[in-house]
Amino acid sequence: DAKTTQPPSMDCAEGRAANLPCNHSTISGNEYVYWYRQIHSQGPQYIIHGLKNNETNEMASLIITEDRKSSTLILPHATLRDTAVYYCIVRDPGNNRLAFGKGNQVVVIP
Amino acid sequence: DTGVSQNPRHKITKRGQNVTFRCDPISEHNRLYWYRQTLGQGPEFLTYFQNEAQLEKSRLLSDRFSAERPKGSFSTLEIQRTEQGDSAMYLCASSLSGGRRDEQYFGPGTRLTVT
Numbered sequence: 369d370a371k372t373t374q375p376p377s378m379d380c381a382e383g384r385a386a387n388l389p390c391n392h393s394t395i396s397g398n399e400y401v402y403w404y405r406q407i408h409s410q411g412p413q414y415i416i417h418g419l420k421n422n423e424t425n426e427m428a429s430l431i432i433t434e435d436r437k438s439s440t441l442i443l444p445h446a447t448l449r450d451t452a453v454y455y456c457i458v459r460d461p462g463n464n465r466l467a468f469g470k471g472n473q474v475v476v477i478p
Numbered sequence: 479d480t481g482v483s484q485n486p487r488h489k490i491t492k493r494g495q496n497v498t499f500r501c502d503p504i505s506e507h508n509r510l511y512w513y514r515q516t517l518g519q520g521p522e523f524l525t526y527f528q529n530e531a532q533l534e535k536s537r538l539l540s541d542r543f544s545a546e547r548p549k550g551s552f553s554t555l556e557i558q559r560t561e562q563g564d565s566a567m568y569l570c571a572s573s574l575s576g577g578r579r580d581e582q583y584f585g586p587g588t589r590l591t592v593t
């Protein structure tokens with residue numbers, strides 16, 4: 369079962385930063401926060417993951433609150449190609465399955 | 479293109495028929511996963527292999543479903559006596575154990591329609 373809560377949908381303006389929230393209030397100490405996205409008619413794509421420190425890569429930044437009960441995925445300059453369903457997932461490293469919820473349908477508007 | 483391929487991409491079958499899907503993972507990946515995704519939902523885990531051993535199965539994987547990975551490379555997922563409720567996208571993913579990101583790479587999926 370998914371252990372995260374995300375808004376069902378949101379719109380973002382092209383060229384602006386997109387901030388995607390996720391609540392995971394029951395996260396345990398060894399669970400990581402993973403983000404994947406799924407563009408229409410494609411398989412999910414890994415974006416980023418973190419444990420407690422903020423992380424940044426070529427796709428996005430992940431900000432995790434100090435109490436680890438929530439996080440924000442930041443797409444620094446949203447493009448139309450970023451329109452997708454974004455999934456926030458908490459996962460124990462010893463657990464091989466990814467528990468996807470319904471995700472957040474993000475639409476980037478020109 | 480993630481390097482994970484799935485065939486066929488689309489399959490239409492009549493209720494009661496058997497179907498088989500194939501997944502070719504990234505060649506050096508020793509882990510392979512199957513997920514199922516219905517309309518409007520996120521993918522749901524079905525089963526997982528490490529090399530040729532099937533190590534985990536979801537309760538979603540009924541007796542009509544069987545998955546194999548005979549040589550630790552490609553995998554097949556067979557559904558016997560298909561039902562309309564089996565209509566879904568079947569996704570395959572692979573990963574490398576011990577990889578720094580422990581990232582699962584997904585294929586494009588096989589869309590099954592049972593009529």
